Ligand code: GUN
């Protein structure tokens with residue numbers, strides 16, 4: 001049944017293209033704007049002066065003037081099972097996995113624990129303005145049920161999958177090539193395409209799968225049209241050297257995935273730091289996407305992702321928090337750290353481009369830009385309401401930030417979950433800050 005129209009009024013900002021390609025034309029900005037939603041979808045976005053007179057008498061208008069209204073954030077790489085080990089001290093990737101990650105993920109054998117963490121994780125995404133995420137569960141099929149159940153209850157867009165891992169890990173987290181294949185197949189049948197949920201075949205990374213399991217992961221991805229595939233590649237130099245020993249026949253780390261049929265549309269690779277141009281060309285040609293995870297890359301000392309080279313060679317790129325290697329659920333903080341990575345590379349990242357990457361860019365990297373990512377009519381009405389005066393310092397700094405670009409830059413540099421006044425999912429409030 002058709003629901004009544006709802007309207008929110010505020011400073012409406014969304015993207016139509018990548019500012020790196022289209023410049024100012026990429027941005028749609030209505031300083032006093034109106035966003036109209038009905039039946040969970042965007043009906044229109046535009047200037048309030050134009051749209052208000054067209055509203056039927058009695059249409060409720062929520063007045064959010066003074067706040068920014070942007071499309072919900074897209075986190076293209078995160079581990080829900082690592083929520084309780086965020087901020088674990090003192091290691092780089094491989095030792096960090098052994099010391100903290102594997103023991104924490106073992107707890108997900110318990111469905112009650114998995115359910116409790118999944119609920120917290122989804123609430124935390126919404127509290128941070130993230131309405132779509134691509135997430136790793138653990139090797140336990142029940143961990144996927146818990147996560148999809150929690151996301152479905154909140155009507156979120158979520159892509160997730162069971163970790164495939166049959167070597168180079170503790171016994172208590174090991175599956176087999178055959179069992180991993182069967183469990184993944186059952187989970188695809190149970191969850192893929194249910195409401196806004198999509199399944200991702202999830203080989204953890206090449207070192208923790210046997211060649212047999214890698215082949216079956218490629219087969220799952222080929223056998224089920226529309227499913228995703230997620231993994232990690234070229235994050236840490238020790239890891240890269242290890243992969244060269246394990247797969248001596250491969251030209252590069254990325255080439256391992258290519259050989260097993262794991263590159264293509266809807267495949268998403270976290271990190272992509274230590275790639276060469278042949279790898280980048282191959283990602284671009286196959287339609288695979290990189291997830292740039294700056295807080296994780298800095299925290300684990302992994303390296304600096306080359307955003308400019310990825311763009312120059314036509315790769316799809318989204319942003320990921322990579323919690324718990326990453327240090328924040330906030331896409332605002334993630335943007336701030338992405339800027340610093342660019343600074344360390346001698347480059348830069350404009351605020352417009354940063355917010356594009358967190359919204360439409362992320363949606364494009366996940367092949368979801370037909371559904372989400374901006375406020376074109378018919379898109380799913382997921383949006384975040386940002387308060388540019390959420391703290392005394394932010395209020396003081398944004399009071400004289402006169403351009404939109406400056407305010408967005410201050411938000412990504414100083415902002416975090418405190419700035420998220422509300423998050424709407426499918427045209428309904430899903431989370432609201434207490435002093436809203
Ligand atoms: N590579 C393989 N597993 C992981 C993980 O859990 N986190 C990160 N950051 N990298 C990985």
Ligand code: ZN
Pocket residue numbers: 077078079232270322325
């Ligand atoms: Zn990761």
